[in-house]
Amino acid sequence: KQEVTQIPAALSVPEGENLVLNCSFTDSAIYNLQWFRQDPGKGLTSLLLIQSSQREQTSGRLNASLDKSSGRSTLYIAASQPGDSATYLCAVAHGGATNKLIFGTGTLLAVQP
Amino acid sequence: NAGVTQTPKFRILKIGQSMTLQCTQDMNHNYMYWYRQDPGMGLKLIYYSVGAGITDKGEVPNGYNVSRSTTEDFPLRLELAAPSQTSVYFCASSYSKGGGLAGPRGETQYFGPGTRLLVL
Numbered sequence: 001k002q003e004v005t006q007i008p009a010a011l012s013v014p015e016g017e018n019l020v021l022n023c024s025f026t027d028s029a030i031y032n033l034q035w036f037r038q039d040p041g042k043g044l045t046s047l048l049l050i051q052s053s054q055r056e057q058t059s060g061r062l063n064a065s066l067d068k069s070s071g072r073s074t075l076y077i078a079a080s081q082p083g084d085s086a087t088y089l090c091a092v093a094h095g096g097a098t099n100k101l102i103f104g105t106g107t108l109l110a111v112q113p
Numbered sequence: 114n115a116g117v118t119q120t121p122k123f124r125i126l127k128i129g130q131s132m133t134l135q136c137t138q139d140m141n142h143n144y145m146y147w148y149r150q151d152p153g154m155g156l157k158l159i160y161y162s163v164g165a166g167i168t169d170k171g172e173v174p175n176g177y178n179v180s181r182s183t184t185e186d187f188p189l190r191l192e193l194a195a196p197s198q199t200s201v202y203f204c205a206s207s208y209s210k211g212g213g214l215a216g217p218r219g220e221t222q223y224f225g226p227g228t229r230l231l232v233l
Binding site for chain 2: 046
């Protein structure tokens with residue numbers, strides 16, 4: 001059974017710091033991995049999607065990497081800003097007969113001004 | 114485009130009551146999904162649909178029903194509400210060229226703002 005874990009559960013950093021969020025999954029048979037942002041009381045916004053054949057994707061200050069063989073992904077946020085404060089969720093599109101997104105429990109990020 | 118809209122935003126139900134959570138998307142997406150998110154947890158898939166008239170169970174379907182009569186709408190029905198169904202419910206949609214119940218291979222999903230449900 002595919003399980004997705006995110007560490008740390010919560011993170012507080014001062015504004016301007018570079019930071020890394022971690023996501024690990026137990027079964028490497030994935031089609032892709034996605035990072036989402038969730039603001040309090042809101043839905044999810046897709047940030048980056050990495051196909052299983054790719055190693056990384058970049059969007060602005062965000063960079064996501066994928067190492068399928070080790071079952072790990074990282075989301076790197078450069079020069080963090082208070083507006084980056086949110087919960088970050090990773091999800092894998094799992095292979096097999098039921099292709100669906102399996103979500104991690106998220107990392108709550110607080111960027112202090 | 115309004116994207117994915119959900120109603121109501123918040124609802125309190127008594128045990129045993131029924132209700133329908135509404136979801137509409139205006140992006141002409143073929144796939145639609147219902148998830149629930151419990152406090153401190155990730156999202157779990159309840160049901161999904163690959164097109165009008167076709168639905169299938171996700172990870173946690175018990176206690177719920179769905180229908181998909183049009184491309185735009187994907188309502189979720191709770192027949193006999195239980196305290197265990199207290200959660201935040203998210204509807205999502207995506208477009209995929211892939212077909213069938215095997216799923217969309219995880220293309221980007223667009224989420225609604227959620228419905229917060231409290232069952233007492």
